[in-house]
Amino acid sequence: MHAYRSHTCADLRQSHVGEGVRLAGWVHRIRDHGGVLFIDLRDHYGVTQVLCDPDSPVFDAAEGLRAESCIRIDGTVKARDASLVNPKIPTGGIEVYIRDMEVLGAAGDLPLQVFGDQEYPEETRLRYRYLDLRREAMQRNMVLRSDVVASIRRRMWERSFREFQTPIITASSPEGARDFLVPSRLHPGRFYALPQAPQQFKQLIMVSGFDKYFQIAPCFRDEDPRADRSPTDFYQLDMEMSFVEQQDVFDAVAPVIAGVFEEFGEGARVDAPETWPQIPFAEAMLKYGSDKPDLRNPIEMQDVSEHFRGSGFAIFAKLLEQEGTQIRAIPAPTGGSRKFCDRMNAFAQKEGLPGMGYIFWRDQGDGIEAAGPLAKNIGPERTEAIRQQLGLGVGDAAFFLGGKPQAFERVAAKARDVIGEELKLTEQDRFAFAWIVDFPMYEADEETGKVDFSHNPFSMPQGGHDALDGDPLDVLGYQYDLACNGYEIVSGAIRNHRPEIMFKAFALAGYDESEVRNRFGGMVNAFQYGAPPHGGCAAGIDRMVMLLAGTSNIREVIMFPMTQRAEDLMMNAPSEPTPDQLMELGLRVIPQE
Known part of the structure; x- marks a missing residue:
């Protein structure tokens, strides 16, 4: 017989009854039932119940076992009484009576328990x-x-x-x-x-x-x-x-x-x-506030700036007088209660914003009425126009965030996720994928205005060399991500394999040709010897x-x-x-x- 085991702790069945076996594993749990010790022996594959009574030659040693000690046992396979069969585990129809035992590795006091579902601090784990x-x-x-x-x-x-x-x-x-x-x-x-x-x-x-x-x-x-x-x-x-x-x-x-x-x-x-949508980056940021949207959630945000321009809601009206600002609406089908709207407003405050305006629509018998602080300020015509644009009805709501999109999109994206979860709009048991495409090649630092790469610097700009003649912030790259359930899981690009285009692309980000050659000389030199068009990604x-x-x-x-x-x-x-x-x-x- 093998030095440590003849079977794993998942192998034994009723067909093995009467056989002598050798098992090795860890003491998962010990139970004392009136002087009879029942030990759940665990290895990587499963659990087998072994037992030891006072007639066993190793009973005293078994009484001294501690949880998570590593042991080897020899014993005889026995069938469990029908009333004691455990259908939850594959070995639940048998047990092994211990005849001999060896402690292979004793366990001391445990800083965390393996048996059970106790929660422990991550540092302890x-x-x-x-x-x-x-x-x-x-x-x-x-x-x-x-x-x-x-x-x-x-x-x-x-x-x-x-x-x-x-x-x-x-x-x-x-x-x-x-x-x-x-x-x-x-x-x-x-x-x-x-x-x-x-x-x-x-x-x-x-x-x-x-x-x-x-x-x-x-x-x-x-x-x-x-x-x-x-x-x-x-x-x-x-x-x-x-x-x-x-x-x-x-x-x-x-x-x-x-x-x-x-x-x-x-x-x-x-x-x-073949059904995975390909969503341009700008569209993803507008509709979802994120370049890794969770498409299990059907909510799509919309720009509703025109309904607030020159309106009685002074905060949004004055915001829109500034260049580059926008008012965006997050529809909330079935979210039309003041209690839910107040809860989402509190959510926005926890995220560091002053709050989140809202409108909800209710039945007034002779028609739909818009309610909430925003509705009172902008009047029925504007609220009705918003409702029509968003496709909402009685019992629905909409939440509003304003300013420069880059300042509020993170919170808007999070609010969209929370609304989808709380209103049970987000589909469960589904993996929803979307390709995000047409990423901007460059971005500008808000404080200094310095232009730098916003994504992979080795990507091919859409339009090639000529695309780099205008405003760098207008240049799109052949860059793409794959989003799934709110996470980016793939990122990639078609590569810039033309040295003259690469030098020009890096120059727009402040790298002169000598620096590019110094930092990426191996690749730049290789591209002078017949580089093929190529691309890829990483998951x-x-x-x-x-x-x-x-x-x-x-x-x-x-x-x-x-x-x-x-x-x-x-x-x-x-x-x-x-x-x-x-x-x-x-x-x-x-x-x-």
Whole structure:
């Protein structure tokens, strides 16, 4: 017999009754029923009930067991009485009578319990992650993640992509976040960078003549914390293709994403890729206040500025006298009660706004009446025009935000989500996808007016070289994101493979040709030797698994995540280097005041 087990804790059935078996696992739970010990023995695969009575030669040792001790038992499989069968587990028809036992690893006092559904602070869970990972939900999440990655690989190979690995130690590159720098011992005073993404390398793979590339790539970004992203590293499905236009990339990656969500979505509806809408960025911001809208929610915002221009509501009327301002309405079908409207107004105040104006419509017997402070100020004609534009009726409401859109869109998007959830308008058990396209290439700093890239700097501008002759803020790029249920899960672009267009595009963002050659010399040089048109994208593995696992915290689907403060409490990272290490690298740490 094997040294540790003849079966897993999920294997045994009534067909094994009478057999001698050997099991190994962790003591999940111990129950003392009148001197008979019942132990739920757990391994990665399942749970088997084992029992020990005073006649067993190891009864005394079994009495001293503690939860989460790792043990090996030898015993005989017995059938449970019909009244004691547990239909909730596969091994519920049998139990194993212990004849011999060995403690393989004793457990001390537990900082968190594996058995049960107790909630623990995240810091405790991450400090003792190896215990946290023993819990059923975490085991399930990590298996899901592994299965998703395997499915992605299989689907990419089936679509004739080949997997290649790119360097982990490389040069710094502007990808929209801070780099993690690595000092060079052999070249004192110089630094490598961990890749924010394999961006330049995957483009060079296309220049090298390979047609379809992918990898499950680790990416490193020194980012501020957020629930839906890791502050240090993450994994993505990275892909690139040659001789393609934007639609070709969509047609390649969409079936892979849809297939994964169908396979692991536990019956939730997945819209067919050919029905995924393509929404221009400007339209997405207008209708949803976000470039990653949750389309399970049918609410679409509208510009209602004309109804407030010169109206009796002085706050909005004066706002509209300023350039670049707008009044936007968020329809709320079935939200037409003062109680709900007051609750949403309080929501806006919690988000840092003075409030959120509203109108709701009610039946007055001889017609529809508009109610609320705004309605009284702007009069019946304007309120009726708003109602007609928004397509609302009795029992409905609308909420209003005004100013420069970039100042209120974040709150408007959040309010739309809250309204959809509270009024039960947001469809459940569905994954709703949308391509967001036509992103602006550039953005201007509000304070300095300096123009910089707003998205991937290596993207091809729509219209090519000529498009860069006018106002940079009017230039759109062949850039795209895929949104699902309020999260961005894919981002990509058709690449700028023409050096003359690249130099001009970077010049508009303040980079002269010499700086571009210095920072991206490898790619610029390669483009002078017959670079093919190419494009691709990257899909966030962690975020996809997070959606499939039904959680909003990405740390629930990462094996060993950092805290939100980018600390590894379990391994004590980041740690202080030794003086010898600093000396070898030619570095000195300046104490922070």
